[in-house]
Amino acid sequence: MKLLALDTSTAGGGVAVLDGDAVLAEWILQSALTHNRRLLKAVDLVLGELGLTVRDLDAVSSTVGPGSFTGVRIGLTTAKTLAWALGKPFVGVVTLDALAEPFGFTRWSVCPLIDARKGEVYAARYVGDGKGAVVRTSDWEVLPPRVLVEKFEGPTLCCGDGWTVYREFLMERLKEQVVEAPAPYHVIRPAFVGACALRRLQRGEADDPAAAVPLYVRPSEAEIHLGRAGRPFEQD
The missing domain is CATH 3.30.420.40 (ATPase, nucleotide binding domain)
Structure with missing residues:
Protein backbone atom coordinates (compact mmCIF):
# COMPACT_ATOMS: atom_id res chain seq x y z
CA MET A 1 0.00 0.00 0.00
CA LEU A 96 1.15 14.60 19.39
CA ASP A 97 0.54 10.96 18.46
CA ALA A 98 3.00 11.30 15.56
CA LEU A 99 5.63 12.86 17.83
CA ALA A 100 5.28 9.99 20.32
CA GLU A 101 5.25 7.27 17.64
CA PRO A 102 9.01 6.53 17.48
CA PHE A 103 9.35 5.89 21.22
CA GLY A 104 7.55 2.59 21.54
CA PHE A 105 10.91 0.91 22.22
CA THR A 106 11.01 2.42 25.73
CA ARG A 107 8.87 1.59 28.74
CA TRP A 108 9.22 5.14 30.04
CA SER A 109 6.50 7.73 29.92
CA VAL A 110 6.66 9.90 26.81
CA CYS A 111 5.43 13.50 26.70
CA PRO A 112 5.52 15.26 23.33
CA LEU A 113 5.11 19.04 23.52
CA ILE A 114 4.11 21.52 20.81
CA ASP A 115 4.46 25.27 21.36
CA ALA A 116 0.92 26.67 21.59
CA ARG A 117 2.07 30.29 22.06
CA LYS A 118 0.46 32.43 24.80
CA GLY A 119 2.73 30.76 27.38
CA GLU A 120 1.18 27.32 26.82
CA VAL A 121 1.99 23.97 25.22
CA TYR A 122 -0.06 21.27 23.59
CA ALA A 123 0.73 18.02 25.35
CA ALA A 124 -0.32 14.44 25.98
CA ARG A 125 1.25 11.55 27.83
CA TYR A 126 2.04 8.10 26.48
CA VAL A 127 3.68 4.89 27.63
CA GLY A 128 5.89 2.74 25.42
CA ASP A 129 5.30 -1.00 25.56
CA GLY A 130 8.99 -1.76 24.90
CA LYS A 131 8.04 -3.58 21.69
CA GLY A 132 7.51 -0.68 19.32
CA ALA A 133 4.08 0.69 20.22
CA VAL A 134 2.98 3.62 22.37
CA VAL A 135 -0.29 3.92 24.26
CA ARG A 136 -1.80 7.31 25.06
CA THR A 137 -2.63 7.65 28.77
CA SER A 138 -4.08 11.17 28.85
CA ASP A 139 -6.24 13.54 26.85
CA TRP A 140 -4.70 15.90 24.34
CA GLU A 141 -4.58 19.19 26.19
CA VAL A 142 -3.24 22.73 26.21
CA LEU A 143 -1.78 24.12 29.43
CA PRO A 144 1.02 26.24 30.90
CA PRO A 145 4.30 24.38 31.54
CA ARG A 146 4.04 25.16 35.27
CA VAL A 147 0.82 23.11 35.36
CA LEU A 148 2.20 20.36 33.14
CA VAL A 149 5.14 19.61 35.45
CA GLU A 150 2.74 18.74 38.27
CA LYS A 151 1.48 15.81 36.18
CA PHE A 152 4.84 14.11 35.65
CA GLU A 153 5.31 10.78 37.41
CA GLY A 154 8.62 8.97 37.10
CA PRO A 155 11.20 9.28 34.30
CA THR A 156 9.65 10.95 31.27
CA LEU A 157 11.06 11.42 27.78
CA CYS A 158 10.15 14.79 26.23
CA CYS A 159 10.27 15.91 22.62
CA GLY A 160 8.83 18.53 20.29
CA ASP A 161 9.25 22.25 19.70
CA GLY A 162 7.37 22.95 22.94
CA TRP A 163 10.21 21.23 24.76
CA THR A 164 12.85 23.35 23.01
CA VAL A 165 11.00 26.57 23.90
CA TYR A 166 10.60 25.66 27.60
CA ARG A 167 13.64 23.38 28.02
CA GLU A 168 15.37 25.50 30.65
CA PHE A 169 12.26 25.80 32.84
CA LEU A 170 11.32 22.13 32.52
CA MET A 171 14.83 20.85 33.27
CA GLU A 172 15.11 23.14 36.29
CA ARG A 173 11.79 21.94 37.70
CA LEU A 174 11.98 18.25 36.77
CA LYS A 175 15.74 17.61 37.04
CA GLU A 176 16.52 13.87 36.74
CA GLN A 177 12.83 13.12 36.18
CA VAL A 178 13.04 14.25 32.55
CA VAL A 179 15.07 12.99 29.57
CA GLU A 180 15.40 14.95 26.33
CA ALA A 181 14.91 13.16 23.02
CA PRO A 182 17.59 13.62 20.33
CA ALA A 183 17.16 16.81 18.30
CA PRO A 184 15.73 15.16 15.12
CA TYR A 185 12.75 13.96 17.16
CA HIS A 186 11.67 17.48 18.06
CA VAL A 187 10.32 17.78 14.50
Whole structure:
Protein backbone atom coordinates (compact mmCIF):
# COMPACT_ATOMS: atom_id res chain seq x y z
CA MET A 1 0.00 0.00 0.00
CA LYS A 2 1.46 3.34 -1.09
CA LEU A 3 0.50 6.11 1.30
CA LEU A 4 1.16 9.85 1.11
CA ALA A 5 1.62 11.53 4.50
CA LEU A 6 1.56 15.31 5.02
CA ASP A 7 2.32 17.58 7.94
CA THR A 8 1.95 21.37 8.01
CA SER A 9 1.00 21.86 11.65
CA THR A 10 4.09 23.86 12.73
CA ALA A 11 6.65 26.16 11.08
CA GLY A 12 8.28 23.07 9.62
CA GLY A 13 6.42 21.03 7.06
CA GLY A 14 6.93 17.69 5.44
CA VAL A 15 5.86 15.06 2.94
CA ALA A 16 6.52 11.33 3.05
CA VAL A 17 5.61 8.37 0.89
CA LEU A 18 5.41 4.93 2.45
CA ASP A 19 4.90 1.55 0.85
CA GLY A 20 3.74 -0.60 3.71
CA ASP A 21 6.40 -0.39 6.42
CA ALA A 22 9.01 0.95 3.99
CA VAL A 23 9.64 4.70 3.85
CA LEU A 24 10.24 5.45 0.17
CA ALA A 25 10.85 9.17 0.62
CA GLU A 26 10.68 11.88 3.26
CA TRP A 27 10.99 15.65 2.68
CA ILE A 28 11.10 18.18 5.54
CA LEU A 29 11.67 21.92 5.37
CA GLN A 30 11.85 24.71 7.94
CA SER A 31 10.93 27.88 6.04
CA ALA A 32 9.42 31.32 6.52
CA LEU A 33 7.22 30.70 3.47
CA THR A 34 3.65 29.70 4.24
CA HIS A 35 2.77 26.07 3.62
CA ASN A 36 0.38 26.89 0.79
CA ARG A 37 3.38 28.26 -1.14
CA ARG A 38 5.31 24.99 -1.00
CA LEU A 39 3.20 21.97 -0.06
CA LEU A 40 1.93 20.93 -3.50
CA LYS A 41 5.36 21.62 -5.00
CA ALA A 42 6.85 19.29 -2.40
CA VAL A 43 4.29 16.58 -3.17
CA ASP A 44 5.07 16.84 -6.89
CA LEU A 45 8.82 16.76 -6.19
CA VAL A 46 8.71 13.70 -3.95
CA LEU A 47 6.36 11.70 -6.16
CA GLY A 48 8.29 12.71 -9.28
CA GLU A 49 11.59 11.54 -7.81
CA LEU A 50 9.94 8.19 -7.06
CA GLY A 51 8.52 7.93 -10.58
CA LEU A 52 4.98 8.06 -9.21
CA THR A 53 1.89 10.22 -9.66
CA VAL A 54 -0.99 10.83 -7.26
CA ARG A 55 -2.95 8.14 -9.11
CA ASP A 56 -0.44 5.54 -7.87
CA LEU A 57 -1.38 6.28 -4.25
CA ASP A 58 -3.57 3.91 -2.26
CA ALA A 59 -4.29 6.26 0.65
CA VAL A 60 -3.63 9.80 1.89
CA SER A 61 -3.02 11.02 5.43
CA SER A 62 -2.25 14.28 7.19
CA THR A 63 -1.93 15.70 10.66
CA VAL A 64 -5.13 17.25 12.01
CA GLY A 65 -3.60 19.26 14.88
CA PRO A 66 -3.08 20.53 17.39
CA GLY A 67 -0.67 23.13 16.10
CA SER A 68 -0.83 26.26 13.97
CA PHE A 69 -4.49 26.77 13.12
CA THR A 70 -3.70 28.02 9.60
CA GLY A 71 -1.00 25.41 9.01
CA VAL A 72 -3.24 22.54 10.10
CA ARG A 73 -6.02 23.67 7.77
CA ILE A 74 -3.64 23.84 4.78
CA GLY A 75 -2.37 20.27 5.15
CA LEU A 76 -5.72 18.81 6.14
CA THR A 77 -7.59 20.47 3.28
CA THR A 78 -4.96 19.36 0.76
CA ALA A 79 -5.04 15.74 1.96
CA LYS A 80 -8.83 15.57 2.12
CA THR A 81 -9.16 17.04 -1.38
CA LEU A 82 -6.64 14.57 -2.82
CA ALA A 83 -8.35 11.60 -1.13
CA TRP A 84 -11.80 12.70 -2.29
CA ALA A 85 -10.68 13.39 -5.87
CA LEU A 86 -8.82 10.08 -6.12
CA GLY A 87 -11.47 8.04 -4.33
CA LYS A 88 -8.84 6.80 -1.86
CA PRO A 89 -9.01 6.37 1.94
CA PHE A 90 -8.11 9.35 4.10
CA VAL A 91 -6.65 9.06 7.60
CA GLY A 92 -6.16 11.95 10.02
CA VAL A 93 -3.34 11.74 12.57
CA VAL A 94 -2.97 13.82 15.73
CA THR A 95 0.35 15.67 15.82
CA LEU A 96 1.15 14.60 19.39
CA ASP A 97 0.54 10.96 18.46
CA ALA A 98 3.00 11.30 15.56
CA LEU A 99 5.63 12.86 17.83
CA ALA A 100 5.28 9.99 20.32
CA GLU A 101 5.25 7.27 17.64
CA PRO A 102 9.01 6.53 17.48
CA PHE A 103 9.35 5.89 21.22
CA GLY A 104 7.55 2.59 21.54
CA PHE A 105 10.91 0.91 22.22
CA THR A 106 11.01 2.42 25.73
CA ARG A 107 8.87 1.59 28.74
CA TRP A 108 9.22 5.14 30.04
CA SER A 109 6.50 7.73 29.92
CA VAL A 110 6.66 9.90 26.81
CA CYS A 111 5.43 13.50 26.70
CA PRO A 112 5.52 15.26 23.33
CA LEU A 113 5.11 19.04 23.52
CA ILE A 114 4.11 21.52 20.81
CA ASP A 115 4.46 25.27 21.36
CA ALA A 116 0.92 26.67 21.59
CA ARG A 117 2.07 30.29 22.06
CA LYS A 118 0.46 32.43 24.80
CA GLY A 119 2.73 30.76 27.38
CA GLU A 120 1.18 27.32 26.82
CA VAL A 121 1.99 23.97 25.22
CA TYR A 122 -0.06 21.27 23.59
CA ALA A 123 0.73 18.02 25.35
CA ALA A 124 -0.32 14.44 25.98
CA ARG A 125 1.25 11.55 27.83
CA TYR A 126 2.04 8.10 26.48
CA VAL A 127 3.68 4.89 27.63
CA GLY A 128 5.89 2.74 25.42
CA ASP A 129 5.30 -1.00 25.56
CA GLY A 130 8.99 -1.76 24.90
CA LYS A 131 8.04 -3.58 21.69
CA GLY A 132 7.51 -0.68 19.32
CA ALA A 133 4.08 0.69 20.22
CA VAL A 134 2.98 3.62 22.37
CA VAL A 135 -0.29 3.92 24.26
CA ARG A 136 -1.80 7.31 25.06
CA THR A 137 -2.63 7.65 28.77
CA SER A 138 -4.08 11.17 28.85
CA ASP A 139 -6.24 13.54 26.85
CA TRP A 140 -4.70 15.90 24.34
CA GLU A 141 -4.58 19.19 26.19
CA VAL A 142 -3.24 22.73 26.21
CA LEU A 143 -1.78 24.12 29.43
CA PRO A 144 1.02 26.24 30.90
CA PRO A 145 4.30 24.38 31.54
CA ARG A 146 4.04 25.16 35.27
CA VAL A 147 0.82 23.11 35.36
CA LEU A 148 2.20 20.36 33.14
CA VAL A 149 5.14 19.61 35.45
CA GLU A 150 2.74 18.74 38.27
CA LYS A 151 1.48 15.81 36.18
CA PHE A 152 4.84 14.11 35.65
CA GLU A 153 5.31 10.78 37.41
CA GLY A 154 8.62 8.97 37.10
CA PRO A 155 11.20 9.28 34.30
CA THR A 156 9.65 10.95 31.27
CA LEU A 157 11.06 11.42 27.78
CA CYS A 158 10.15 14.79 26.23
CA CYS A 159 10.27 15.91 22.62
CA GLY A 160 8.83 18.53 20.29
CA ASP A 161 9.25 22.25 19.70
CA GLY A 162 7.37 22.95 22.94
CA TRP A 163 10.21 21.23 24.76
CA THR A 164 12.85 23.35 23.01
CA VAL A 165 11.00 26.57 23.90
CA TYR A 166 10.60 25.66 27.60
CA ARG A 167 13.64 23.38 28.02
CA GLU A 168 15.37 25.50 30.65
CA PHE A 169 12.26 25.80 32.84
CA LEU A 170 11.32 22.13 32.52
CA MET A 171 14.83 20.85 33.27
CA GLU A 172 15.11 23.14 36.29
CA ARG A 173 11.79 21.94 37.70
CA LEU A 174 11.98 18.25 36.77
CA LYS A 175 15.74 17.61 37.04
CA GLU A 176 16.52 13.87 36.74
CA GLN A 177 12.83 13.12 36.18
CA VAL A 178 13.04 14.25 32.55
CA VAL A 179 15.07 12.99 29.57
CA GLU A 180 15.40 14.95 26.33
CA ALA A 181 14.91 13.16 23.02
CA PRO A 182 17.59 13.62 20.33
CA ALA A 183 17.16 16.81 18.30
CA PRO A 184 15.73 15.16 15.12
CA TYR A 185 12.75 13.96 17.16
CA HIS A 186 11.67 17.48 18.06
CA VAL A 187 10.32 17.78 14.50
CA ILE A 188 7.03 16.19 13.44
CA ARG A 189 8.27 13.59 10.95
CA PRO A 190 5.82 12.84 8.12
CA ALA A 191 7.16 9.27 8.01
CA PHE A 192 5.79 8.74 11.53
CA VAL A 193 2.52 10.40 10.51
CA GLY A 194 2.35 7.75 7.82
CA ALA A 195 3.18 4.97 10.28
CA CYS A 196 0.29 6.06 12.53
CA ALA A 197 -2.04 6.21 9.54
CA LEU A 198 -1.05 2.77 8.26
CA ARG A 199 -1.75 1.22 11.65
CA ARG A 200 -5.27 2.65 11.59
CA LEU A 201 -5.80 1.41 8.05
CA GLN A 202 -4.65 -2.06 9.08
CA ARG A 203 -7.38 -1.99 11.74
CA GLY A 204 -9.91 -1.13 9.05
CA GLU A 205 -10.21 2.49 10.18
CA ALA A 206 -10.37 5.58 7.98
CA ASP A 207 -11.96 9.03 8.15
CA ASP A 208 -14.60 10.63 5.98
CA PRO A 209 -12.70 13.36 4.07
CA ALA A 210 -15.89 15.41 3.84
CA ALA A 211 -16.44 15.37 7.61
CA ALA A 212 -12.95 15.38 9.17
CA VAL A 213 -12.13 18.64 10.96
CA PRO A 214 -9.04 20.01 12.72
CA LEU A 215 -8.25 19.15 16.32
CA TYR A 216 -7.57 22.59 17.75
CA VAL A 217 -7.74 21.54 21.46
CA ARG A 218 -8.45 25.17 22.32
CA PRO A 219 -10.87 27.38 20.35
CA SER A 220 -9.52 29.56 17.57
CA GLU A 221 -9.65 33.34 17.85
CA ALA A 222 -12.67 33.40 15.55
CA GLU A 223 -14.47 30.86 17.72
CA ILE A 224 -13.63 32.82 20.86
CA HIS A 225 -15.20 35.90 19.30
CA LEU A 226 -18.27 33.83 18.39
CA GLY A 227 -18.40 32.42 21.91
CA ARG A 228 -18.20 28.76 20.96
CA ALA A 229 -15.58 26.02 20.80
CA GLY A 230 -14.78 24.07 17.66
CA ARG A 231 -16.01 20.54 17.11
CA PRO A 232 -13.19 18.13 18.03
CA PHE A 233 -11.68 15.66 15.62
CA GLU A 234 -13.12 12.27 16.49
CA GLN A 235 -10.57 9.52 16.76
CA ASP A 236 -10.04 6.62 19.15
